[in-house]
Amino acid sequence: MRLDAELPPPAYAHPGDAGADLRTTVDVTLKPGERALVPTGIAMALPEGYVGLVHPRSGLAAKHGLSIVNAPGTVDAGYRGEVKVALVNLDPVEAIELRRGDRIAQLVIQRVEQARFVEVSELPGSVRGDGGYGSTGGFSSR
Numbered sequence: 001m002r003l004d005a006e007l008p009p010p011a012y013a014h015p016g017d018a019g020a021d022l023r024t025t026v027d028v029t030l031k032p033g034e035r036a037l038v039p040t041g042i043a044m045a046l047p048e049g050y051v052g053l054v055h056p057r058s059g060l061a062a063k064h065g066l067s068i069v070n071a072p073g074t075v076d077a078g079y080r081g082e083v084k085v086a087l088v089n090l091d092p093v094e095a096i097e098l099r100r101g102d103r104i105a106q107l108v109i110q111r112v113e114q115a116r117f118v119e120v121s122e123l124p125g126s127v128r129g130d131g132g133y134g135s136t137g138g139f140s141s142r
């Protein structure tokens with residue numbers, strides 16, 4: 001549902017794209033390190049068993065340092081409020097100026113399972129075991 005009828009609905013830039021672009025309904029300037037919760041003018045009713053994931057756009061991230069604090073944001077199937085994007089400017093020097101209608105993020109809709117959590121006193125073994133956080137090594141050149 002569009003809460004702002006003047007702006008286009010989410011759209012895939014190409015056939016087969018995973019992410020549909022979301023737009024800001026407001027002008028916003030982010031100073032270096034600043035964040036803002038930005039409205040998209042979109043509300044939706046995803047079918048049960050699906051989730052909407054709000055991902056950064058790679059071009060804005062690589063060129064300007066525009067990211068999302070909670071990337072990817074989670075839009076629950078039962079959520080009926082406005083989808084918002086927690087943008088952050090990670091550039092150390094330059095401010096980022098966004099204008100109403102700019103495409104600021106992309107929504108990826110995926111199937112999702114709901115687990116049934118079963119409490120146990122022992123876990124089955126595995127090859128990895130409890131190794132993590134770099135247990136297989138870091139940069140290959142060092």
Ligand SMILES: O=c1ccn([C@H]2C[C@H](O)[C@@H](COP(=O)(O)OP(=O)(O)OP(=O)(O)O)O2)c(=O)[nH]1
Pocket residue numbers: 054070072073074075076077079082083084085086
């Ligand atoms: O990037 C996002 C992330 C979340 N939401 C909306 C939809 C989601 O269903 C709801 C709650 O998100 P989440 O569970 O991540 O936030 P919370 O801090 O746990 O809030 P709550 O206590 O309402 O679950 O906020 C967005 O619009 N954009």
Ligand SMILES: [Mg+2]
Pocket residue numbers: none
């Ligand atoms: Mg929550």
